[in-house]
Amino acid sequence: MKMKKIGLLLSTILLTGALAACGDSSSASDKALNEKKLVVGVTAGPQEQIMEKVKEVAAKDGLEIELKVFSDYILPNTALSEGDLDANSYQHEPFLVAFNKDHGTNLVPVGKTVLNPMGVYSDKYKSFDELPDGATFGLPNDPSNGSRALYILEENGFIKIKGDKKETASIYDIEENPKHLKFIELDAAQIPNQLSEVDAAAINTNFALAAGINPKEDSILLESTNSPYVNYIVVRAENKDDPTIKKFVKAYQSEDVKKLIEEEFKGSIIPSWD
Structure with a gap:
């Protein structure tokens, strides 16, 4: 008889614990905002x-x-x-x-x-229009920032990207490249140090600022708020x-x-x- 009572007690405790656990695991969606x-x-x-x-x-x-x-x-x-x-x-x-x-x-x-804003910079030219045919262009080698750099070029009319690749584009998704830019993929953090080795390059704001480059004053192209x-x-x-x-x-x-x-x-x- 005692064993039955103990078993019943244990079953009750386990059931209560399970219900409590269900109550504690309420999803974030059940939380009303203060x-x-x-x-x-x-x-x-x-x-x-x-x-x-x-x-x-x-x-x-x-x-x-x-x-x-x-x-x-x-x-x-x-x-x-x-x-x-x-x-x-x-x-x-x-x-x-x-x-x-x-x-x-x-x-x-x-x-x-x-x-x-990601900016495009050059040690050799004062505007992007000055870049010669076949100019070298450095862009970040990670997919997110590489796509972002290409977006800036397309937004300013210097390349055209395939229609379904606007925000995920790589250099292989470029349909039109009138200046015949030669793209060189580089580590994003190192591009400021390698800027003199290319004709122009896209640099993330945090890396530009760390290198003493002001996006607003020093860029030859700057990402717009339509980005x-x-x-x-x-x-x-x-x-x-x-x-x-x-x-x-x-x-x-x-x-x-x-x-x-x-x-x-x-x-x-x-x-x-x-």
Whole structure:
């Protein structure tokens, strides 16, 4: 009789534990957003600096922003998908699309923020039109940044990319190349040091700034805010129309934040919501 009672007790405990576990494993979609506070993930550096100003603006509208700062590009999306963040701000849409595909997540962009414009530079020529036929062009050898460099050239009419390859293009997807540019793929971080060895090259903003190159003043071509590589505020899909998220986006896309970006970064980072 005692064994039956013990067995019944154990069954009850196990059942209770299972139910509790089910309750604890509620998905991020079941989490309602706090109307007065959002937890937002950013990467260290400029994104963090800008978000500190957004915090000030949002506070005036009764919204508290708690920042969580990350040192890589994967964890902010992982934390958002798992419900540890309410939003993040650091990535462009092509990166987001690839992340969702690779990780089975459903994160969505809700508002443009800034563009860290990739520029084209030359030690030999003052404009891209001056480049001779057959000029050498250095571009990053990683797929994302290589495509981005080609996008800039197409946007300015110097090459034409196959229609279905606009955001994933490689040098093998170029249909028209009137200047017969000779593309040399290089490590993105090393291109500033190799600029004198080619006629022109595309350089990411962070590597340009580290080399003392100012994108706004020194580039012969500069990525526009029409670029698909503009950064976004990103949230879980079920929160995209949430009033608190809309208040947050409004705070980011304010004149005060725009003024800070323009004065602090002087064209190396560009407000992109206009």
